[in-house]
Amino acid sequence: MSDLITVDFVDLELEAPDRASGTRDLAQRLAKGGRVTDLDGFMADIAAREQQMATGLEGGIGIPHCRSEHVTEPTLGFGRSSTGIDFGAPDGPAHLIFLIAAPAGGGSEHMTILAKLARKLVHQSFKDALRDASTPQDVVSLINTEVLGQ
Amino acid sequence: MKIVAVTSCPTGIAHTYMAAESLEKAATEAGHEIHVETQGAAGAEPFTPQQLADADVAIFAADVEVRGRERFAHLPQVSAGVKRAINDPTGLLAEATEAAKTRGAKQQVVASAIPRVGPGTRLRQWLMTGVSYMIPFVAAGGILIALGFLFGGDDVVTKLYGGTLHGVEYKSVAGNLPLGADFDAIIRQAGYAGLLFAFGKVAFFMLAPILSGFIAFAMADRQGLVPGIVGGLLASVVGAGFLGGVVSGLAAGALVLAIGKVKVPRGMAGVMPVVIVPLLTTIAIGLLMVVVVGKPIKHVTDSMTSGLNGLTGTNAVLLGALLGLMMAFDMGGPVNKVAYTFGVASLSAGNLDVMAAVMAAGMTPPIAMALATVVRPKLFTDAERKAGEAGWLLGASFITEGAIPFAAADPLRVIPSLMAGSAVTGALSMAFKATSRAPHGGIFVVGLVGKPVLYILAIVIGVLVSAATVVALKTAGRRVITLPADAAPVPASTPVATV
DSSP states (O other), rough: OSSSSGGGGGEEOOOSSSSHHHEEEEHHHHTTTBBSHHHHHHHHHHHHHHHHHHHHHHHHHEEEEEEETBSSSSSEEEEEEEEEOOOOOOOOOEEEEEEEEETTTTTTHHHHHHHHHHHTTOOOHHHHHHHOOOOOHHHHHHHHIIOOOO | OOEEEHHHHOSSSSOOOOOOHHHHHHHHHTTTTTEEOSHHHHHHHOOOOOHHOOSSSEEEEESOOOTGGGGEEEEOOOOOOOOHHHHOOHHHHHHHHHHHTTTTTTOHHHHTTTTOHHHHHOOOOOOOHHHHHHHHHHHHHHHHHHHHHHOTHHHHHHHOOOEETTTTOOOOOOOTTTTTTOOHHHHHHHHHHHHHHHHHHHHHTTHHHHHHHHHHHHHHGGGGGHHHHHHHHHHHHTTTTTHOOOOOOOOHHHHHHHHSSOOOOOHTTTTTTIIIIIHHHHHHHHHHIIIIHHHHHHHHHHHHHHHHHHTTTOOOHHHHHHHHHHHHHHHHSHHHHHHHHHHHHHHHHTOOHHHHHHHOOOHHHHHHHHHHHOOOOOGGGGHHHHHHHHOOOOOOTTTTTGGGHHHSSSSSHHHHHHHHHHHHHHHHHHHHTTTESSSEEEEEEEGGGSHHHHHHHHHHHHHHHHHHHHHHHHHHHGGOOOOOOOSSSOOOOOOOEEE
């Protein structure tokens, strides 16, 4: 299994007018890295999920995500926005955006890693560390340590 | 405080786990003991009976249906959306504490009884789960068949199953729907009314598989589905009816549970749930249905048929009562079929009164149950009350299957009640010398019935007998029954906070 996240999937200066374009910017990185095979199809799946219930969470977090046929492997895209992008949370826009892409038919071993990642997202220390990270490599290392224990 | 919590969300990859982590963190910080079942894409580790027994309160942080909700029937419950658990776990825990307190001491009787909950209660919960999934099939199938009659008239059956109509000879094109059906020929011969009828029959073919599959699912979770559904399909194929479905479902669930208790080497553990368990249990249940259940059914129905033939010419009223008992025993199952086939055979031999008794006795059960759900709604679960609404039409259309959900959920009280009423109806129809020239169609063919007023009176009296009996039996048995939470009104002593 390839890495959950690489430096190519991190954008520390993600600026976008709305969640669709912000998500698309990150999704493009995943597509370039070969994790998303059909950008438009993937974006449609993301939009369908977002439609069910906005993925913005209190504390400035947005977690657009979906299980999609157009995803090859569980992958995380990470974006940080200083102005913030609205993800529908009641307390304001999101500054940390996690794009979680899961393959449609992923078995439970595949999903375990995403479950671990999701659990990390509720820890303030993890979010603070991501806010303070200065390079994409810092982000990747942090996630690998925290999520994979590497 | 000891808490059990279930988290689940539409995609099952993010919120489910965030909510779990968030609740675990907040609960541990507050000094509570918590176990979370994450019903997400990575699979759920189900609660042990001990965890469920020890718990003081259940929290559901879920945006999709909580699986296995009946496990928490003994606990006060707090429900919220999954986001609430992520954003405000402390508030949710406070509500849970409150709910546990308001309810006072644990319902000692039930809560402490979880590991050794009465076998009757467990059995009823399993049956009820299967029934709740089967009910839409009964309603949809029955209404489709009724629509087939409505648009195609009573002729639709002859056009599907063969026979002569106004001098035209029709070949049988429907087979044992869906087995051996020729759909092109159905459209050609019976038109779209025939097709509606056929769809209804296909839905009915699925009654035993769905009932069986979800009984097994209730007992053994996902692993129960394969043997349960395959066993139920075989029950339909060998003509074992819904009772066959109950047998295969319970057997499949029990077998999966038993295999789960066997300790296997670590290397094997991975292939157990996907390969070994489904394979072994399906083979075993398949053999059970084909050899142990299917073969004897043939013998028993053959001997019942010859027994009935031997009765021809004896006391007509007694024959009517006997046919009534048979019609209501398994509602579309093998015994019902023997009685029905006897009625049709008598019809071709010119005995129109036997057909009338058979049809009247077959109309009684669904109407009686529909009436009972209206008179004493509290004795029935939500799902059953919905099935009751369809029961009027299904009964009036002589679709006896409409009573199956009630019979499958509580066979020991419902089946005898229905048999009693149908026996009365069958006997009265014979006593009144009512006749029917149509072998099906119920109220839609009342024009072909001789002495229609007395005929309907016979049905009404049978309905009253069955409804009164079932209400009496259920009232008497009520005190010892604990209903599952998803299908039943929550006991008054259990506060449910919905956020």
